[in-house]
Amino acid sequence: MSQIKRLFLILGDQLDIQGAALKGFNPKTDEVLMVESANEANYVWTHKAKIALFLSAMRHFAKSLEDLQYPLTYIKESPQSIVEVLKQQLRQKKITHLVCVEPGEWRLKIALEELAKDSGLQMEMRNDDHFFCSHQEFVAWTEGKKELRLEYFYRLMRKTHGILIDADGNPEGGQWNFDQDNRKPYPKKGPGIIDAPASFEIDAITQEVLAYVQSAYPDHPGSLEHFNWPVNREQALKALEYFVDYRLRNFGIYQDAMWTDTPFGWHSILSSSLNLKLLNPREVIDAALAAWKKYSLDLSTIEGFIRQILGWREFVRGMYYLDMPKMAQDNYYEHQRKLPQWYWTGKTQMACMQDAVGQTLKYGYAHHIQRLMVTGNFALLAEILPAQVCDWYLAVYVDAIEWVELPNTAGMALFANGGRFTSKPYIASGAYIKRMSNYCDSCKYKPDVRFGEQACPVTTLYWNFLINHRQQFEASPRTRLMTANLKRISPEDQLEIQKHASKLLNHLDEL
Ligand SMILES: Cc1cc2nc3c(=O)[nH]c(=O)nc-3n(C[C@H](O)[C@H](O)[C@H](O)COP(=O)(O)OP(=O)(O)OC[C@H]3O[C@@H](n4cnc5c(N)ncnc54)[C@H](O)[C@@H]3O)c2cc1C
Ligand code: SF4
Incomplete structure (x- = not known):
């Protein structure tokens, strides 16, 4: 010693x-x-x-x-x-x-x-031992590679750690990835009964903290009324046990689904415990594997869940340390607009943004597709300065620490690094949000209308983005397909879309 x-x-x-x-x-x-x-x-x-x-x-x-x-x-x-x-x-x-x-x-x-x-x-x-992959291993994996893609890194992690690998050394079920099975919307009538997340006692320590935060940070965003996060190891273990016993079964299939007033869906809500290191990712994966056998769960659900932790979580951390400090400054599209004020209040007429921002302010939580395809998608299409968007994500999510927030926001949602680890920008029109949620049913806008009073801002800005970047998208085989549908829109209508988009972009705070 x-x-x-x-x-x-x-x-x-x-x-x-x-x-x-x-x-x-x-x-x-x-x-x-x-x-x-x-x-x-x-x-x-x-x-x-x-x-x-x-x-x-x-x-x-x-x-x-x-x-x-x-x-x-x-x-x-x-x-x-x-x-x-x-x-x-x-x-x-x-x-x-x-x-x-x-x-x-x-x-x-x-x-x-x-x-x-x-x-x-x-x-x-x-080195932080709450990760499977060290910086040295990650750097070694990147060497000599033209493209850095999650899929190949994830396969390496599976093999190295023998997770979901059968006796012959092949991926369980004969496939590395069951993502295609994991993209369903909720049924038309709604998600039905979802087992509620575990709840936790507000003990004297937490009570004192809540009172302190309310008095010391009264003007900060968000609410403390619904505070229900694990604050110690015992509570985090309870959250894990509860998730694998009750909620994991439907995690995979509805991973991308959204529905009004359904803030947590079937998600694990374990990110804050993992990131504070109240839980170790190894024990989370072990618990999921044990539940798979115990409850005969679908392999697609287990693989989908493990990919998030053994794949994405490790991958974005590797990318963060590899690309910092440049990652925080990248602005591939040179976007400069200000983040609309309603990102901090939820007071917008767009039902999708209202729900995603609203629950974020209520709980400090939104699930992955809400972060990527609702608030993130809009920020990219609305040409917001990446640094402002990243600050927002870092501020409003209880699980936000820069090593995980920044690569997800700048790299995945905003394409600010020009596709260093994604093959194309994650952009979508209102049609995607309509397919994956019920948000559009109660919205004053119409997801399939491209310009005019009733036009969905997401849709208008999506087509505007494609028109503006058409040449660049057509130059690459990966993005060529995205502009194919533009050919079906007449030049006159494209002009109207651009005019309407310009109006929206100049009045983002009023949407
Ligand atoms: C723009 C944007 C910003 C994000 N910011 C954060 C952040 O600050 N902190 C954070 O932990 N996650 C972040 N994510 C990733 C993901 O959205 C959250 O990890 C997830 O929503 C947390 O909820 P959950 O625990 O219910 O996750 P589940 O959907 O149940 O997933 C299980 C676990 O997998 C891990 N995971 C899933 N997706 C990712 C991912 N893309 N990157 C890293 N780990 C992942 C998390 O540890 C999560 O707890 C962000 C994603 C986007 C698109
Ligand atoms: S119509 Fe557009 S703005 Fe309204 S909820 Fe649907 S996608 Fe969102």
Whole structure:
């Protein structure tokens, strides 16, 4: 054991007592530091529920460390940044050795590295062991590849970790991917009864945090009224157990489906627990595999779920560290418009946006297709500056940490990196939203009308986008098909679409 006194810094999204953050901790010489910093809540205009979740989870974690008699300094409600507090603590305690796990935000990683360099601090920055794939493995996989695509990375992960691989080394069920089975809308009459998500006790710690957030951040977006997020390991385990027992069975088939006032569908709602490290992705995958056997669930559902965690979650993290800091600045289409104000209020006449933004403000949650094909799709078609869109996503979702938010927003939803890891922009007209939801039934706009008073803004902006980028889309075999339907629209109508689009784009706040 080390005899040198070391300070172990534990960040708000590193709350695993068994994880890399505390490995080798020597209670005789070492100390733990945790910091609640107002900076973290203010550098984007953070949803109240997200602030509350982080603070409550940190305080619960601190309590479990104290119960185990770890020597802990816990700085509550500091107006300073984490690095400023850290500097003071190191000075006061005369500590020259820092141990931490690599932060999930580039800016903090760089700030810690600079601190170490400038002050001669000995820093051990450890790999985060809540991922299957290390940075070195990811970089090795990218080498020599012209295209970086999830599908091939995912297959490698399956093989390397022996997940859903049969005795002969082939993918279970003879296929790597069952995505085609996982794109159904809900039945015409609606989703029927969906087993409600697990619910959690608001204990004294959470109550105190909720009151604090309400008084310290009264003007921040979002509501605390519906706060129901796991804030400690026990609750996160309950959420996992509940999901695999009751909700996993329909996860796959309705993964892309949307319906008014159905905020969670059959989704797992585990992202915040995974990202705060209350759950390890290995145990989540093991639980899904066990439920597959126990309840004889469809392979397509299990594969679909595992692909999100072993595939997408690992892939976007690899891309984030590979492409930062450029990823945060990329703006392939050079879009410059301001994010419409209603992204912060939900007060828009578009029923799809009203529902997706509305539930986001209520819970700090929207599922993947709402994020990608409703709010993300609109932001791309409406030519919004990527940095503003990314700040919004980072602010409003309780699971948002930059390593996962940024690649999904800039890379997937906005195509801001010009297709570094997606083959084409994810864009759709109102017809897609109509097919996958009931939103259009109650909307003042009509999804199939392309211009004029009743035209669906998503549809108008979709065709406008295709017209504007027609040449570029036609130049590539991957996107050529997308413009094929343009040929069926007369030049006169295309002109009307462009005129109507220009009106919309100049008055986005009024939609
Ligand atoms: C524009 C945009 C922004 C996003 N921002 C975030 C974010 O800040 N934080 C975040 O965790 N996810 C983000 N995602 C991915 C995804 O939408 C969420 O992980 C998911 O909606 C969380 O809900 P769930 O736990 O019910 O997930 P489920 O649908 O039940 O999926 C299971 C798990 O798979 C993982 N997962 C699924 N899709 C992705 C993905 N594309 N990337 C990484 N992991 C994935 C998550 O850990 C999730 O908990 C974003 C997606 C888009 C399109
Ligand atoms: S008509 Fe258009 S704006 Fe209205 S809900 Fe449908 S897709 Fe959204």
